[in-house]
Amino acid sequence: MTQAVRHEEMRARNLEVVLGAVSRGGPLTRAALAEVTGLTKSTVSKLVGDLVDAGLLAETGPARAGERGRPGVEVVLSGERVAALGLEINVDYLAARVLDLTGAVRCAARRERDNRGSRPKKVLGELQALATEVLAEAHRLGLEVAGAALAVSGPVGDGVVFSAPNLGWQDVRAADLLRLPVPVELDNEANLAALGELWYGDGERDFLYVSGEVGIGAGLVVNGTLYSGATGLAGELGHVVVTPDGPACRCGGNGCLETYAGQEALLAAGNSPSLPALLAALGRGDRVARDACASAGRALGIALTSAVNLLDLDRIVLGGVFTQLYPWLSGPVSEVLTTRLGGLRGAPPAMSASRLGGDAATLGAAGRVIHRVLADPAPFLTRAQEA
Amino acid sequence: MTQAVRHEEMRARNLEVVLGAVSRGGPLTRAALAEVTGLTKSTVSKLVGDLVDAGLLAETGPARAGERGRPGVEVVLSGERVAALGLEINVDYLAARVLDLTGAVRCAARRERDNRGSRPKKVLGELQALATEVLAEAHRLGLEVAGAALAVSGPVGDGVVFSAPNLGWQDVRAADLLRLPVPVELDNEANLAALGELWYGDGERDFLYVSGEVGIGAGLVVNGTLYSGATGLAGELGHVVVTPDGPACRCGGNGCLETYAGQEALLAAGNSPSLPALLAALGRGDRVARDACASAGRALGIALTSAVNLLDLDRIVLGGVFTQLYPWLSGPVSEVLTTRLGGLRGAPPAMSASRLGGDAATLGAAGRVIHRVLADPAPFLTRAQEA
DNA sequence: TTCATTTAGTTCACGTTGTAGACTAAATAT
DNA sequence: ATATTTAGTCTACAACGTGAACTAAATGAA
Numbered sequence: 117m118t119q120a121v122r123h124e125e126m127r128a129r130n131l132e133v134v135l136g137a138v139s140r141g142g143p144l145t146r147a148a149l150a151e152v153t154g155l156t157k158s159t160v161s162k163l164v165g166d167l168v169d170a171g172l173l174a175e176t177g178p179a180r181a182g183e184r185g186r187p188g189v190e191v192v193l194s195g196e197r198v199a200a201l202g203l204e205i206n207v208d209y210l211a212a213r214v215l216d217l218t219g220a221v222r223c224a225a226r227r228e229r230d231n232r233g234s235r236p237k238k239v240l241g242e243l244q245a246l247a248t249e250v251l252a253e254a255h256r257l258g259l260e261v262a263g264a265a266l267a268v269s270g271p272v273g274d275g276v277v278f279s280a281p282n283l284g285w286q287d288v289r290a291a292d293l294l295r296l297p298v299p300v301e302l303d304n305e306a307n308l309a310a311l312g313e314l315w316y317g318d319g320e321r322d323f324l325y326v327s328g329e330v331g332i333g334a335g336l337v338v339n340g341t342l343y344s345g346a347t348g349l350a351g352e353l354g355h356v357v358v359t360p361d362g363p364a365c366r367c368g369g370n371g372c373l374e375t376y377a378g379q380e381a382l383l384a385a386g387n388s389p390s391l392p393a394l395l396a397a398l399g400r401g402d403r404v405a406r407d408a409c410a411s412a413g414r415a416l417g418i419a420l421t422s423a424v425n426l427l428d429l430d431r432i433v434l435g436g437v438f439t440q441l442y443p444w445l446s447g448p449v450s451e452v453l454t455t456r457l458g459g460l461r462g463a464p465p466a467m468s469a470s471r472l473g474g475d476a477a478t479l480g481a482a483g484r485v486i487h488r489v490l491a492d493p494a495p496f497l498t499r500a501q502e503a
Numbered sequence: 504m505t506q507a508v509r510h511e512e513m514r515a516r517n518l519e520v521v522l523g524a525v526s527r528g529g530p531l532t533r534a535a536l537a538e539v540t541g542l543t544k545s546t547v548s549k550l551v552g553d554l555v556d557a558g559l560l561a562e563t564g565p566a567r568a569g570e571r572g573r574p575g576v577e578v579v580l581s582g583e584r585v586a587a588l589g590l591e592i593n594v595d596y597l598a599a600r601v602l603d604l605t606g607a608v609r610c611a612a613r614r615e616r617d618n619r620g621s622r623p624k625k626v627l628g629e630l631q632a633l634a635t636e637v638l639a640e641a642h643r644l645g646l647e648v649a650g651a652a653l654a655v656s657g658p659v660g661d662g663v664v665f666s667a668p669n670l671g672w673q674d675v676r677a678a679d680l681l682r683l684p685v686p687v688e689l690d691n692e693a694n695l696a697a698l699g700e701l702w703y704g705d706g707e708r709d710f711l712y713v714s715g716e717v718g719i720g721a722g723l724v725v726n727g728t729l730y731s732g733a734t735g736l737a738g739e740l741g742h743v744v745v746t747p748d749g750p751a752c753r754c755g756g757n758g759c760l761e762t763y764a765g766q767e768a769l770l771a772a773g774n775s776p777s778l779p780a781l782l783a784a785l786g787r788g789d790r791v792a793r794d795a796c797a798s799a800g801r802a803l804g805i806a807l808t809s810a811v812n813l814l815d816l817d818r819i820v821l822g823g824v825f826t827q828l829y830p831w832l833s834g835p836v837s838e839v840l841t842t843r844l845g846g847l848r849g850a851p852p853a854m855s856a857s858r859l860g861g862d863a864a865t866l867g868a869a870g871r872v873i874h875r876v877l878a879d880p881a882p883f884l885t886r887a888q889e890a
Numbered sequence: 891t892t893c894a895t896t897t898a899g900t901t902c903a904c905g906t907t908g909t910a911g912a913c914t915a916a917a918t919a920t
Numbered sequence: 921a922t923a924t925t926t927a928g929t930c931t932a933c934a935a936c937g938t939g940a941a942c943t944a945a946a947t948g949a950a
Binding site for chain 2: 118119120121122123125126129130132133136153154155271279321322334336338343344345346347348349350351352353354355356357358359360366367368369418419421422423425426427428429430455456457458459460461
Binding site: 157183 | 924927930
């Protein structure tokens with residue numbers, strides 16, 4: 117339902133429009149902004165003035181155009197005030213990253229450790245220490261951290277991790293256990309990684325990000341927005357049915373994608389004790405390892421066929437461990453997609469490996485907070501009001 | 504991207520807010536509207552005044568509350584001015600319906616005829632005659648028809664029917680071939696039927712409408728909005744993979760849902776020449792017919808499992824021929840859903856037969872136009888400006 | 891019956907915000 | 921130098937929502 121619009125909301129929306137135009141359109145003069153937004157020069161001048169005063173935009177000096185007329189002054193997003201913290205708990209590391217408004221990484225920290233089967237309280241305690249460190253560093257840089265988001269692989273909702281197959285967690289109130297001086301939100305790793313690709317990788321307006329970990333999740337971006345379903349649990353690609361009477365799955369069903377292309381199945385089929393071992397085997401051209409990838413790839417192709425038919429995707433990005441396995445997976449996946457989707461759609465969707473790799477989740481997490489600021493900069497304009 | 508907001512847009516949005524509140528909240532006084540919208544009494548008074556003048560709202564006389572204080576005057580949507588035309592081409596009939604703003608059917612016409620393999624030009628010519636008739640009747644009733652929408656089963660985009668398995672059509676520019684004195688838009692039958700259920704049936708904010716015809720389509724409603732994918736082709740449930748090495752499908756793949764639960768497969772398995780024959784056989788408890796439904800139901804359950812995992816649906820509505828087959832389908836479908844989704848999600852989504860049956864598509868088609876008027880009533884306020 | 895009380899709706903002075911066009915500033919071209 | 925062109929600011933103005941005072945119409949108590 118649409119909300120009532122008052123003068124205040126009108127202003128807030130127009131600030132968003134200006135900020136958004138600068139964010140997408142690179143350096144832009146006030147005159148150019150007036151043209152792209154449809155607002156008048158005077159209005160743009162006022163809005164830009166306030167945003168500059170607030171430290172959200174910065175002037176970059178006169179634009180030397182070499183053309184006739186007074187050169188305009190270009191403005192860009194300013195990285196000097198607002199920033200956001202992205203956090204990730206993965207099987208074998210903890211990571212924290214602070215991004216500024218421009219998307220630049222201003223500080224970061226990473227702790228390698230095996231989180232498999234660790235107690236949630238312990239892991240979150242360690243993450244809290246890591247985050248606190250990074251926040252202190254951001255403070256020294258003069259940054260105001262607007263919030264944090266935490267990526268955990270597996271279904272998540274309302275601050276609770278329902279199940280994290282990577283970590284062996286079940287119903288963990290992660291958001292409550294992590295005490296930080298900024299608001300923390302919890303999100304699915306696949307969703308946040310998808311947003312990371314959208315904003316800082318080679319995301320387009322519509323694509324599916326597939327996160328291959330112990331479980332297989334997916335983040336769906338449509339029209340530049342994350343699709344998260346009725347209760348926020350969309351994207352369980354791992355339990356899309358590949359073969360109705362296939363191997364039993366931990367979900368209670370049979371023949372889910374996870375039983376073919378989940379990390380455990382993949383390592384077992386590849387006769388490898390670990391992912392590095394599998395990669396090494398693939399590197400030396402080991403037949404068993406290659407066959408394992410090929411059949412996982414075909415299963416992934418089947419599941420993605422269903423996804424494309426339902427969701428009308430035009431690009432698929434493979435992330436998580438699939439990024440490293442991409443050279444051995446992409447052939448079989450494409451083959452299935454081309455055969456099964458060529459008839460009705462003409463061409464199957466484009467496919468690529470994640471460009472950000474393991475960084476996608478923290479970037480997306482921080483980006484989520486950054487984009488909320490860009491979408492509603494009004495609360496940060498208090499400075500201007502004082503003047 | 505958000506658009507700039509000027510005074511004009513502010514007003515347009517607030518008109519929408521008021522109209523929307525009345526549309527959802529039944530009869531409402533100005534005072535109540537001020538409360539639910541958050542606007543002040545004076546603003547609401549002005550907006551309601553203009554909407555009443557324009558013939559979009561109507562006062563229903565004093566609300567006898569029996570309580571203290573002056574009784575308010577309730578307003579409701581007015582069916583006396585704006586209306587919309589919904590059209591449908593089905594295998595064995597053509598239908599047209601005019602709805603007013605309140606959702607009441609003001610006039611309708613239907614022509615039984617077998618459209619299987621008919622030439623598009625002929626069918627659309629006949630539909631044009633039917634529509635023209637109904638439009639004339641609407642005109643006599645004093646209604647201003649704001650637009651029309653046409654439902655055709657199968658993938659559709661940009662005014663073109665890419666393929667209609669029901670009719671045997673391929674790449675038909677239906678919107679161009681239908682000449683009417685109002686703007687006509689073309690849409691997928693499953694999508695429009697889903698909207699019909701949403702607005703005039705027992706739709707909720709989130710559900711999947713499954714349309715079982717010769718092909719099997721689906722319309723996905725999330726957060727009260729139709730989801731149509733990157734290029735508007737979402738919802739091809741019929742080609743979700745049930746068994747990777749199953750029977751060959753016309754799409755080039757194997758084991759698609761359509762090869763198990765499409766009308767042709769269903770009739771062949773049920774050993775019936777037509778749908779009425781199958782229903783008759785089911786009615787007398789014919790074993791072959793029942794088994795055919797059961798196995799189609801299980802296949803449908805598999806495909807829906809994949810859909811629920813990807814889309815996080817909380818309700819599924821079965822439409823098209825599945826509405827009539829519901830008593831024999833629902834058991835097997837639920838069984839599969841419960842087994843495969845019970846583990847992770849707790850409960851499978853609710854399921855029901857379409858309440859509107861064959862009327863869903865025309866209602867949704869007209870409703871689509873109606874809801875566009877409700878979302879932007881400003882263009883209809885010219886009357887008020889004159890005063 | 892009368893009058894206080896309560897709630898609905900209208901009116902109007904006012905504040906906030908965007909607009910239009912005049913005006914100033916700073917460059918290039920002649 | 922001076923005209924021309926484009927950028928940005930300034931100011932009177934208009935559109936719209938706000939808030940408080942005001943009128944309208946009911947109930948309930950004296």
